[in-house]
Every structure is written in C-alpha cells, then in structure tokens.
Amino acid sequence: MALTGVLRPGFIQLRVLDMKEALVHYRDRIGLDVVSEEADGRVYLKAYDEFDRHSVILREADKAGIDYVGFKVRTEEELDGFDAALRDYGLHTEHVPADEQPGLGRRVSFEIPSGHRLDLYTEIEMSENGPMVQNPDVWHEEPRGMRAIRFDHCLLYGPNVAENIKIFTEILGFSLTEYAEGPDGGKLAVFLSCSNKAHDIAFVEYPEKGKFHHASFLLESWNDVGHAADIMTRYDISVDIGPTRHGITRGRTIYFFDPSGNRNEVFALDYHYYPDNPTRHWDADQTGKSIFYYERQLNDRFLTVVT
Amino acid sequence: MPLHCKVTLDNYRESFDCRTGESLLRGMERLGHKGIPVGCRNGGCGVCKVRVTRGEYEVGKMSRDHVSEDEQNQGVVLACRCHPRGDLQLQVLGHLTRIIEKSHSFNKQNANN
Numbered sequence: 001m002a003l004t005g006v007l008r009p010g011f012i013q014l015r016v017l018d019m020k021e022a023l024v025h026y027r028d029r030i031g032l033d034v035v036s037e038e039a040d041g042r043v044y045l046k047a048y049d050e051f052d053r054h055s056v057i058l059r060e061a062d063k064a065g066i067d068y069v070g071f072k073v074r075t076e077e078e079l080d081g082f083d084a085a086l087r088d089y090g091l092h093t094e095h096v097p098a099d100e101q102p103g104l105g106r107r108v109s110f111e112i113p114s115g116h117r118l119d120l121y122t123e124i125e126m127s128e129n130g131p132m133v134q135n136p137d138v139w140h141e142e143p144r145g146m147r148a149i150r151f152d153h154c155l156l157y158g159p160n161v162a163e164n165i166k167i168f169t170e171i172l173g174f175s176l177t178e179y180a181e182g183p184d185g186g187k188l189a190v191f192l193s194c195s196n197k198a199h200d201i202a203f204v205e206y207p208e209k210g211k212f213h214h215a216s217f218l219l220e221s222w223n224d225v226g227h228a229a230d231i232m233t234r235y236d237i238s239v240d241i242g243p244t245r246h247g248i249t250r251g252r253t254i255y256f257f258d259p260s261g262n263r264n265e266v267f268a269l270d271y272h273y274y275p276d277n278p279t280r281h282w283d284a285d286q287t288g289k290s291i292f293y294y295e296r297q298l299n300d301r302f303l304t305v306v307t
Numbered sequence: 308m309p310l311h312c313k314v315t316l317d318n319y320r321e322s323f324d325c326r327t328g329e330s331l332l333r334g335m336e337r338l339g340h341k342g343i344p345v346g347c348r349n350g351g352c353g354v355c356k357v358r359v360t361r362g363e364y365e366v367g368k369m370s371r372d373h374v375s376e377d378e379q380n381q382g383v384v385l386a387c388r389c390h391p392r393g394d395l396q397l398q399v400l401g402h403l404t405r406i407i408e409k410s411h412s413f414n415k416q417n418a419n420n
C-alpha cells in the first residue's frame with residue numbers, strides 16, 4: 001500500500017447560528033444527507049459518495065466558524081506514532097475518547113500554531129448508505145442539489161503558517177504542493193497534500209488565530225459547477241465569487257456562503273499530485289492570478305472575510 | 308411601516324433607498340451603492356458592522372464574535388442582519404472601512420478635478 005500515515009480529511013465540525021437554515025443549505029442545496037441528529041443538538045451529515053458514517057458536523061452556536069477538522073490515519077500504530085512525535089515537537093495533545101461523536105473511535109486532538117484544532121483518528125463506522133461495492137451503480141438515488149461528492153478540504157486563516165508547514169510536512173508526512181508568496185517574500189497562502197490530491201488542507205497567513213475561510217466540496221464536472229451556480233441564483237444564496245478557476249490547484253470553483261456566513265466552496269477538476277513532484281509557487285506580483293485565474297485579481301473579500 | 312426608507316451613511320454624507328423588510332446591506336447592493344463593506348451577507352464575518360445613530364430597526368442573528376450584547380444595546384449591528392423600520396442614519400465601523408474611506412475620498416478628489 002503506497003498511501004500511509006494520514007489518509008485524508010475525514011470530517012469538519014462547523015458552528016452555525018441557526019440549525020434549521022443550515023440544514024436547508026447543506027442538505028437541500030449542497031446535497032448532503034443527514035445521518036443523525038443527536039441529543040446534544042449536533043447534526044451529522046455525509047455526501048452520497050463517502051464510505052464513512054459522516055463528514056460534516058453542524059453545531060448551533062452564537063458565533064460562526066470552525067470547531068475542528070479531523071484527519072483519518074491508516075493504522076493505530078501510526079496514530080500513536082503521530083501522538084508521540086507531536087509531543088516530542090512540543091505540542092500538547094489530548095485524547096478524546098471513542099464515541100464523543102457517534103460511530104467515531106478515539107481521537108488525538110491538538111492545536112496547531114495558527115490556532116486551529118486538528119483531530120487524528122483511525123476508526124469510524126462505515127455508512128449504511130455508502131457507495132455500492134458489488135456491481136456498483138454510480139449512486140443509490142440520484143444526488144440532490146449541487147450533487148456534492150465528498151467533503152474535500154478546508155482553507156484556514158491564522159498566524160504562524162511557516163510553523164504549521166513544518167508540523168504538517170515533518171511530522172504528519174504532508175507535501176507542500178503549491179504556495180503563493182506574500183509581499184514580504186514569506187509564504188502567504190500554502191497548500192498541503194497527504195494524498196494524490198492537489199491539496200487536503202490550506203492556510204493563509206492572518207493576524208487572528210483560528211479563523212475559517214472555507215470548507216470545500218468536490219463536484220463531478222465543470223457542468224456541475226454551472227449547475228451549482230444556477231442553484232445559488234435560484235435560491236438566492238450569497239455568492240462570493242465564481243464560477244471561476246483557481247491558478248493554484250487549477251480547480252474550477254465557486255465560493256459562496258452558508259446562512260451563518262461560513263464560506264463554502266464547490267469545485268471540480270484540480271490536478272493530481274505525486275510526492276516526487278516539485279512544489280509550485282507564485283510570485284507576489286501574481287497573487288491575483290494564483291487565486292482567481294480568470295479575474296487575475298483578488299476581491300477584497302478573499303483576504304478579509306472569514307468566520 | 309413605510310415601504311421605502313432612506314438610509315444615510317454619516318461617514319460619506321451619502322444615502323440610498325432601502326425597502327423596509329430587506330437588510331440594509333441588500334438595499335445598498337441592489338442599487339449599486341457602496342459604503343458599507345460587503346462580506347458574507349449572513350451575519351457571520353462582521354465586516355458590515357455599523358452603528359445606527361438614528362432610526363428604528365429589527366435585527367436577525369448576528370455572530371457574537373463581532374457584536375457583543377453591550378454593543379447591540381448601543382445600536383451596533385451587522386448591516387446584513389439589520390432591517391430598517393423607517394429612515395436610518397448610520398456610521399460604518401467594519402474593519403474594511405479605512406480602505407474604503409480612503410478609496411472613496413480618492414474617487415471624490417478625482418471627480419472634483
């Protein structure tokens with residue numbers, strides 16, 4: 001098996017101001033299925049093409065933003081290895097017992113220097129409604145709304161991005177696939193992969209800790225990006241930008257906002273990455289093109305609007 | 308309640324018409340006006356923060372990260388979650404304000420030339 005250690009981003013827990021509105025957005029518009037609503041109020045959802053029990057958790061709160069993102073690790077030994085290595089590095093890790101979320105095993109939880117909480121885990125129940133495995137049709141029932149295939153990655157804003165890169169590449173085995181240089185010559189926006197994807201997580205340098213830029217959902221095609229745009233207009237969803245394309249990762253994309261102001265992305269068709277590929281980078285005077293390839297300039301919102 | 312109301316931005320001596328029932332921010336955007344920074348439009352990001360100095364309004368859910376209860380009691384709101392009940396006068400507070408005030412006065416200067 002070639003892919004070891006950290007396999008993929010498995011789940012993200014987001015705060016929403018109003019659960020009812022959030023469910024219309026994530027279930028009916030983006031097209032996720034509700035897996036369960038638990039006694040503590042959290043609602044668990046998944047995309048139609050995901051095997052695991054859930055990938056998006058919504059928690060009603062009085063502020064928007066991200067609680068944490070979870071990465072699935074291949075084996076228990078690797079999970080313990082990461083725990084030890086993170087502690088050796090000087091980070092404080094906590095152990096979250098199994099079943100704090102339904103169907104989820106134990107977690108190793110820690111805060112990275114940008115102020116975000118990251119969870120590592122190895123076990124999660126398989127969904128009863130996952131993709132077929134025997135003579136598999138493409139879906140059980142035709143997907144709804146924007147037809148999101150999976151929760152794919154998130155972009156987080158916070159300070160100390162250089163330190164984050166170190167932890168992700170030196171301890172967790174990620175590769176830096178691409179970055180955009182800032183005006184001071186440092187790395188302004190960085191894209192990290194633990195797999196064959198162009199990115200599994202990304203960071204932008206920002207003074208405030210723990211900020212959330214977007215959670216992204218994969219779509220099948222450029223046509224589906226257009227279909228998502230139709231849905232956004234039809235249901236009056238707040239759009240940030242798009243349909244357009246990113247220079248970085250080359251994904252065709254739309255940024256839009258959930259009813260609590262958390263940014264979402266739907267995208268299709270970014271490039272494949274292999275660990276022997278060189279890191280790509282964009283000079284500071286090309287930032288506009290690197291983020292919005294067709295507009296060739298940033299909108300004010302890209303660098304300032306976060307939850 | 309009147310159907311339309313006038314919203315005046317103290318910072319820029321500018322005003323636009325808004326429908327009662329729609330948010331201040333939406334009214335501004337619908338008519339192509341500027342002055343209040345536009346972010347998420349959904350009460351989460353805080354860039355559209357304003358202080359209402361005169362007039363009556365209703366508010367929807369706003370992220371407490373950006374408007375504390377105290378502030379809310381003193382008329383501070385997120386424009387995307389503020390629905391006027393009549394004419395309003397506002398001061399723009401959001402953190403993009405300085406950039407926009409700058410470019411605004413720049414445009415005004417150019418227009419005067």
Ligand code: FES
Binds near residue numbers: 261344345346348
């Ligand atoms: S635009 Fe984001 S809070 Fe109003």
Ligand SMILES: [Fe+2]
Binds near residue numbers: 154155216
């Ligand atoms: Fe993205």
